[in-house]
Amino acid sequence: MRNNDVTTMGAAPPTDTPPTDTSARPAPRTRTPGGNATVRRYLAAFRTPRGVIGLTILAVLLLTAVLAPVIFPHGYDQQTADSLRGSSGRHLLGTDELGRDLLVRTVYGLRTDFSIIVVAVPLSMIAGTALGLVGALSRVAGAVVQRVLDIILGFPGVVLGVCVVLIMGPGWSALVVAIAIGGLPYFGRQARAALLEQMGREYVVAARTLGVGKGAVLWRHILPNAVDPILVGGAIFVVVAVFIEAGLSIIGLGIQPPTPSLGSLLNVGIRFIEQSPMYILGPTAVLILLSMSFSLLADALNETVIRK
């Protein structure tokens, strides 16, 4: 009933206003197959200022973390008698209470955090998305899953983490599980929102009227179109995951010594904040950089991939 083309002039976002006719826009990328077009859109995101900054920070951090054993071959547990020293030529970030180099420990801590993120976030993303999409196959199951996710959502992140640690005992796997469970409602809701939105889309309805099976509709039509917001959500959730790790470690329920993690370094650092305020500097900076890189990337993706 509404003439969409006319609307464009008045109310659509300004960038969408090239006053050409509805005749086909010049399309240089016409013949690119599906995968590449998607990849290209993501690459475009990484070319925005935020994307470039985010990606650069992330690349540096990731590289340092991966190469840690090469850069610091002696490991993170080189104890010396010089404890709680400030910054010096030998120890850029000073030393900890057992005389270990804090730069080394921070880098290895970053490594630990990456190892948690790399496992927990994709796990949560896949499981959460699957749970959110259950509704496409069965209405009842979808509703039940949503209820369960609501209940998980009722638990503030740290409380949930505490509960998981209570059962599993502190450590790497408890953190992974806590983070993965914590993300379920997050991704589940996102997937469900995408699902509901997609279900109303005419191309989904069109496929259904053609007689395309539920599974095929889900796989071919809904999932590819739902994947963008979930990926952006994933990038944002990495930030949450880093916070959960650090938060639990700070109250002593996270990574256990001698393995450093950004949070466990802070946990000990707080104890010596009067004697050596320098202690928490490294982990703090790296933690902020790490979460900032992901939130910048999420912003960049959000801008170019979703609002296009």
Next chain:
Amino acid sequence: MSTEPLLRVHDLEVTFDLQDEQLKAVDGVSFDVRPGRILGIVGESGSGKSVTSRAIMQMIRHPGKVTGGEVRLNGRDLLRLNEKEMLAVRGKEVAMIFQDPQAALNPVMRIKDQVVEALHIHGVDSATAQARALELLEQVGIPNVPEAARKFPHQFSGGMRQRVVIAIALANNPSLLIADEPTTALDVTIQAQILDLLRRLRDELGVAILFITHDMGVVAELCDDVVVMHLGRIVERGPVRKVLTAPEDPYTIGLMDAIPKMDSPLRDDAPEQEHTVLEVRELKTDVNTARPGWFRKPKPFYAVNGVSLEVRAGETLALVGESGCGKSTLSRTVVGINEPAGGEILVNGTAVSARSDEQRRALARTIQYVFQDPYSSLNPRRTAGQSLEEALRIAGVPRADVRDRSVELLERVSLGPQYLDRYPWAFSGGQRQRIGIARALASDPRLLILDEPVSALDVSIQAQILTLLTDLQKTFDLAYLFISHDLAVVREISHRVAVMNHGEIVEQGTTEDVFENPQHPYTRTLLTATPDLDKAIA
């Protein structure tokens, strides 16, 4: 005609600063608006008509910029005014009416407050403003003003909202009213009322109106003068009657030809066959799915309430009605998107339902659906070829033949094979709709349900699609259930017409009968409300 122009737009130029190019949306546009006259600006999408109107108010959105010309209101060049001086002009000397009254009203403000605000801003004191607001609402025909004034926009119908927007525009007695497609979002009957109102206000208040529209019929009914815009330039101007009856510019001529007219000859190719492809008996559809509580049953709302109709092979049955009358729900129930709450659907004489995928597939071999919005009925992540392939595979075409058959389908809708690997965004609206039709043809159906297939398209494109549909019908002996709110289009394409209102069919008959000799009062209202190009000019 001798009076000094109230508004003189001279050589206006608006440029959009896009990332890769400078785009001149308005390129050397000049026109005058005289007091008490209505000037229509007509054009298809992208012609620059809205941008022009916004330029007058200095309300062009980023990244657009006025790059030349002047806009003189009572001799003063508005483009030379700074933002602060413009604040005093907007709403005081020039006021604006928008396309979508639903979006144009602040959803969280009571309507009276919105009218009062317009007065308030220009220095009217509170008590006077309150009284004036009620007066204005009365003037634009809001019933039961004292009560209505306290309501929020969402509690009004579209027509009433547009009246409120007009009341706001009139608040400070502006000398110029800019109306940007004010009736496009409204049903014809409401549109007629709003046009009436505008005419009345012009007559009573002597306000000049700049009326932007894409609809020649509306221009014919309302305007005194008209300018036709195309790609940012004015291609034709003059008194309405002259431009509409004797256009000179080739673009205008083409445009006028493309417009379906209420006096063009009816179709005379009604098929001889008596075979009924689709029969609907006493169909009911409940659309109230909202759950009111845990233990209460929802109260049913029947969008389709006991409808019976039949479509014979090779014929076009048009289903006409205004928004919310249930015509789309009816068609969606037939193909199984909605579930019927009662009644029967017979395809080729056998009762069917479309509950399971299996049943849908069987149904899809006979009946296919073409959607209104070609933008959203194609999956943006799949190429045209992939969309066709899916439909062909469902129809049982072996994988090896898919490519050939896809090319064949594209040819049927006059598209070349090079389009197969394109994504939907690389197509124009008309091309997308062609692909939608091609997909529907994949299973060699007997009946197409066309749900407002052309209402999202510009007139010229609309004409092409209608021609394509007629050709396809002849070639493949297709039956159409053609759903539309546009009587002119319906008249041009249908053999028979069913008029729907409030979920029921109020009148059914041959196109000639319904248009020439309408029986039901609702049908008559619809017909009178539809702007009639020729009658207006005559």
Next chain:
Amino acid sequence: MLRFLVKKLPSILLVLFATSIIAFLLPRFAPGDPAQTIAGPDATAEQTEAIRQSLGLDRPLFVQYLTWLGGVLRGHLGTSYIFNRSVSDLILSRMESTIELAVLASVFMILIGIGLGVLGGSTRSRPGRMAVDTANTLLLATPAFLVGLLLIVLLGVTWRLLPVSGEVPLSENPEIGIQYLLLPALALGLAHAPSISRLLQTTMRSTRGEEFVDLARAKGASPRRITFRHVLRTSLGAAVVAIGIRVGELFGGAIIIEAIFARNGLGQLAVQSVNARDYQLVQILVMGAVLVAVLSQLVTELILAALDPRVRLDA
């Protein structure tokens, strides 16, 4: 509104019921044994067993659950194993600290969040936007405990403006109490603010594209008036939703903030009770955390309905 509450009740009860089961089972699945805690390190197995029996911990889980739930429904929250005090007493005695923290933190969060959001949602200049965006990005990347640590190092260790550790209840000495409260509340509020400001900013920016804003401009409304009366007013709903979610998270975040600022609030009580396997306390605290989250959601919906006439509660 009453109808809305009645309608909401079943789903709230369902969530609480499910939570009660989780809260009850959680500590019991965990390794560790409250009987052991009470008996002490030098106790013999027999002594421990006797304590276990006297606490009823030897009975089937189902029976224990029903006993507990029955008690809770009648207002008996149970007795803490480690403190030997009634759980309600313990919670009441710690409540002031956490509520003071949460309330002041919420105030900071809302003020900063909405302030930044409005700034970001109304600034049109590029540098202005970039400044707000940068502030947001930085804050978003900094969790509450880091803000807290930085505040401690800056204002507590380097400049010694405010005390960074410990607390004095406001009810006892408001003047000193507020000084102990300022930094932790600021840390908590500041860290949660950007998610509000970002949502508000995005909503405001997109609201600016709405036609009713055009109408307001066409009326001749000044930019300030448009920002506050039209754009902010209609975008506030988004901020309220974000605040509702954040308040629940804020209570969770209080656990860590209390730990690093050494406040004896409910968060610390929770950590202690988890470490000591004090089932009775853990259960109630978990339920409480969820209840707060659920209630804040409910209040959110009520406020939302008050803000936006289109939202009908009993629809």
Next chain:
Amino acid sequence: MREVQRRSRVRSAVVAGAVALALSVTGCQSAVKQQEASSAGAKPTDVGVLTIAQASDIQPNNVLAGRLGNASWAANVFETLTRYDDQRKPQPLLAKEWKVADDKLSISVTLREGVTFQSGRPMTADDVKFSLDHLVKSSSQVAFIAKKFSSVDVTGPTTLTIRFSKPIPNIFDLFEYAFIVDKDSVKGLADGSKVIGTGPFLFKSWSPGSEAQLVRNDKYWGPKPHLDSITIAVINDSTAMLNAVRSNRSQIAIGMNPVDIQSMASNSAFSVVNTSGSVYPLGLNLTQPPFDKLEARQAVNYAIDRARIAKQIFGAAGVVTDLLWDPTSPGYPKDLEQRYTYDPAKAKQMLTAAGAEGTAVPITVIGLPQNTSVAEIVRRNLEEVGLKPVIKVQETQGFDQIQIAGKLGTAFMPLHGLNGLGASTLMDSLPSLRRGNSSKFWTDEYQALRNNLLAADTDAAYATALHKLSEYILDQAFTVAVVQALGQNVVAKSAHELTWTSRSYLDAKSAYVDH
């Protein structure tokens, strides 16, 4: 117009708020100023109140056991029969006099007369008997001594005789611990609702986890205490505790972080009081490789860098010793203190000889901050000599449970308070040494050496027996003393006449605070 008004109202509210905030920060009272002024030597305003900051909460239910949280108050509310003086000679308190029978198989005690419980009821020999019986059932470290009693006979209102089948030389260790409780109100101890003793202060209130209050007992049998009241603030964060003491909110800090204590020691307004310390042992399980081999166990002793641990973790409070006895306790074999020296090369060689190189050694560690730090160094030390240690931290409760179940595994690091007890008591009270220890170590020779110590009736004989026993423990190396740390309390110089008992409990009956 309305709009304008509203806006100005909002603005003035914001301004008012900002002003209020500024006032509260810069205003007349500043928490930080308070704290700095006092550290510069200003006088506290409140005279009669002593405030104690301590890391752990008080535990009325465990008043008969030695718990750090009770050190500040228990000896002010409850009293014992006797109390050790500086030379560890028992001095009368509630007991006026006592006499050990010649056969050393009984002791008769005469109680001080006119002592009443704070409830007003006179204390009698019945209460003493009740308290001793109660102690047997309690989790007290010295309950094992009371278990050796064959009978406790009340012979008069203020006299009683305790009999035993074998001599109990360390009975005064028991007396040091055995607070005399009121049998009528003993149940109130469980939740701290009724805490009644005979001491100079009354237990007034307790809010668990945060604060307890004592007030002067005006009916005390001895000289009236000076203080009006004692407030105990539970502050389990080291920085907060530091603040509390610096700002003079508290005059005493118990359980402060060792690193913080070092910084306080240099402050002239405070003094550091050494109290009975703790020992951090590393237990080695004889039933599991590699510690089934003596050489491997001894190698561990050579591998540990005790000096670094003592200095790095405990600073001035660290005591470098190979022994588990309190260095101030009688008969302490000082010459054995450095029996093992840090010699990683030798340790490595011994381990290789024992074929233990590269063996994985899980170490269960109790999850207390200092303990885990010590464990970190131990782990590193063991790694350096070729073992593969892995630390498993257990919260206190979990650790206790595993310990009781005897499943601490190959190696473990508990924490033992020495509580001012002598070696003859420690060998039965320390879980690492007593029968049924987690090292699964027990030999006839060990038994004999222990018996010798108990049977020693002169100081010299005791010292000899202890030397032999110590040597044997060192040789067998089933438990390795990693480090000892003195308890250290920080006391403001504004508090005077504080007495610390041998087990480091505070007695504030003659204390006063500067005006």
